[in-house]
Amino acid sequence: MTEDNAQARIDELVKANPVVLFMKGTPLFPQCGFSSRAISILDHLGVDYETVDVLQDQGVRQGIKEYSDWPTIPQLYVNGEFVGGSDIMMEMYEAGELHTLFQGKDAAAG
Amino acid sequence: MGMAAADIEAMIVAAIPDAAVEITDLAGDGDHYAARVTSAAFRGLSRIKQHQAVYAALGGRMGGVLHALQLTTAAPIEEIST
Numbered sequence: 001m002t003e004d005n006a007q008a009r010i011d012e013l014v015k016a017n018p019v020v021l022f023m024k025g026t027p028l029f030p031q032c033g034f035s036s037r038a039i040s041i042l043d044h045l046g047v048d049y050e051t052v053d054v055l056q057d058q059g060v061r062q063g064i065k066e067y068s069d070w071p072t073i074p075q076l077y078v079n080g081e082f083v084g085g086s087d088i089m090m091e092m093y094e095a096g097e098l099h100t101l102f103q104g105k106d107a108a109a110g
Numbered sequence: 111m112g113m114a115a116a117d118i119e120a121m122i123v124a125a126i127p128d129a130a131v132e133i134t135d136l137a138g139d140g141d142h143y144a145a146r147v148t149s150a151a152f153r154g155l156s157r158i159k160q161h162q163a164v165y166a167a168l169g170g171r172m173g174g175v176l177h178a179l180q181l182t183t184a185a186p187i188e189e190i191s192t
Contacts, residue, residue: 033178070158071165071173087181088157 006063014067014077019049019102022064023074027051034086038074041089047102078102112141113176118168119145125167126151136180144180153185160184 013020019042025031027039042049054061054073065071068082076083078101083089092098115133122131122145129149136142145164152160160183165172172179 065173069162071170073173082158084158084161088161091157091182 006057006059007067010060010063010067013050013052015080017050017077018079019047020052020077021049021074022052022054022060022077024053024055026053031055032073034072035074038076038086038089041086041093041098042076045093045098045102112139113171114140115143118143118176118179121169121171122147122164122167126163130186136178142178143176144182146182146184148184148186150186152183153188155185157183 021035021038021042023030023032023035023038025035027043030036030039039051052060054064061073064073064075068075070082070085072085074086076085076089083101084092089098092101115135119131119133122129126147126149128151129147132146134144136144147160147164151163155163161181164181164183168176168179
């Protein structure tokens with residue numbers, strides 16, 4: 001896959017899914033502690049989400065870092081916007097901001 | 111593999127001179143760290159921008175040689191002025 005293709009595909013995934021997490025592994029078998037933590041937060045909030053396993057696609061694995069100018073995975077996108085990685089998700093969760101984000105969006109209704 | 115805590119702190123302070131940096135070696139293996147970075151430069155920036163400033167300070171090591179850095183950023187609590 002060329003780099004442009006990866007960017008187009010990422011853009012499509014981000015825009016097509018109200019809540020999408022780019023992660024290593026799957027929700028059932030996360031392959032990294034940070035991805036696991038992101039899944040725990042989303043599950044705890046009870047929101048519907050899609051996941052993309054970057055380990056299955058090197059183009060997406062590298063491309064997502066350029067797409068968001070963010071060096072690490074996982075990455076959460078809500079309604080087409082980059083929210084952050086697992087640290088920001090945890091900070092927002094603890095501050096109640098993630099609840100607000102999902103309540104205010106159609107994404108929460110799933 | 112990994113980086114020494116002192117090197118991480120030095121790189122952050124080199125880029126953000128007023129930063130107060132607290133680093134914890136989470137696993138004791140020199141590879142899994144938590145960092146708390148406080149700087150007035152973060153004031154008014156979104157969390158994403160604050161974290162990006164720290165990642166920029168680490169010059170591309172984040173996500174590479176430095177896999178596991180749990181990051182918390184904040185601006186110092188503002189003094190109450192009258």
